[in-house]
Amino acid sequence: MTQNFDCVSVLSLSGEDCAQFLNNQLVSEVSKITQFSYSAICNPKGRIIYSLWIQPTASGFLLGVDEGLSESLQQYINMRKFRMDVQITSTDQQLQVTDGHTEHYDLGHFSFAQPKDKPASADAFWRIMFSLNLPWITQLTTEMFIPQHVNLDQAHVIAFDKGCYPGQEIVARLHFIGQVKKRLQMITYQNPHSHPVGTVVEVNDMPNPVEICAPSIKIGAKWQTQAIVPL
Structure with a gap:
């Protein structure tokens, strides 16, 4: 059974510099994103602004973000790309999850595709997030949580050996010399x-x-x- 969700907006990130640009923003290492993945963008204080589903494409990446933060993410990217060859556009695709008759999900069940059925309920989406033990940042929770507080270190989402990104100093300090409380x-x-x-x-x-x-x-x-x- 496949469920599609309209609570996630799917955007297309393309352009010659899109991988470099995205790597400068994410807590993850973009070169290691070769299949459907999860990551996040933080503010300079190390608090998560956006959680993202990421799917590589031939021309760049598809990004899934909470529907209430879609316009904000597009503005965020357009304000920071400067002269880099980066384009961000909306798509009509939706997040699709194949449950495989199980209540336990992994990212192999996820993809972006054209919707064929009526969107599933918001409760169904949150049950999947609960099963994954991952947070999903919405308008109500943007800029509230440090990645380690929502277990992104335990989920191996954070690349602690990569270069600078927004909030990197805060995230790295907590990892190397702090204590998650x-x-x-x-x-x-x-x-x-x-x-x-x-x-x-x-x-x-x-x-x-x-x-x-x-x-x-x-x-x-x-x-x-x-x-x-x-x-």
């Missing part, structure tokens, strides 16, 4: 209503408040979501 975790809680994204709340018997960083999905009488939890 909070992490992205799945939590389940009972409440009459779901906790809004971005709020800091007390849940269950956890000793410290947690920061809700994804929409909550109703499962029976409980809610399930991702949260940043102090270690």
Whole structure:
């Protein structure tokens, strides 16, 4: 079964300098992106502005970003390309995920393609993100999280040996001489209503408040979501 999602906008990045430009922005090493991948762009303070799905093409890359951040990402690229040969354009493709009759996903299930069916629900998208144990940055969470706090180091998304990119000094300092004191975790809680994204709340018997960083999905009488939890 294949699901397509219109909550992700797919943009085309092309031009002779697009790989170099993208490498200067991502926390990942672009030369190692040879198939469908996940990465992120940070601000100078090391906080994630955009999480991205990336698929190499013959002319450059397709980038998947949260639909609410699509225009922002296009502006971001156009403001920073200067004289580099880089073009960013919208496409009518959508993120497609083949579930393979399993609840456990990997990036081999992902692609960009022309939609053939009605888009799946937002809850279905978030269930996939929960299964991957990866964050998805939206308008509500942009510039809130440092990559290590949402486990991008554990997911081997960050290239700690690459050159400079926005926020690299902050990310590298935490990795080499700092200590990660909070992490992205799945939590389940009972409440009459779901906790809004971005709020800091007390849940269950956890000793410290947690920061809700994804929409909550109703499962029976409980809610399930991702949260940043102090270690």
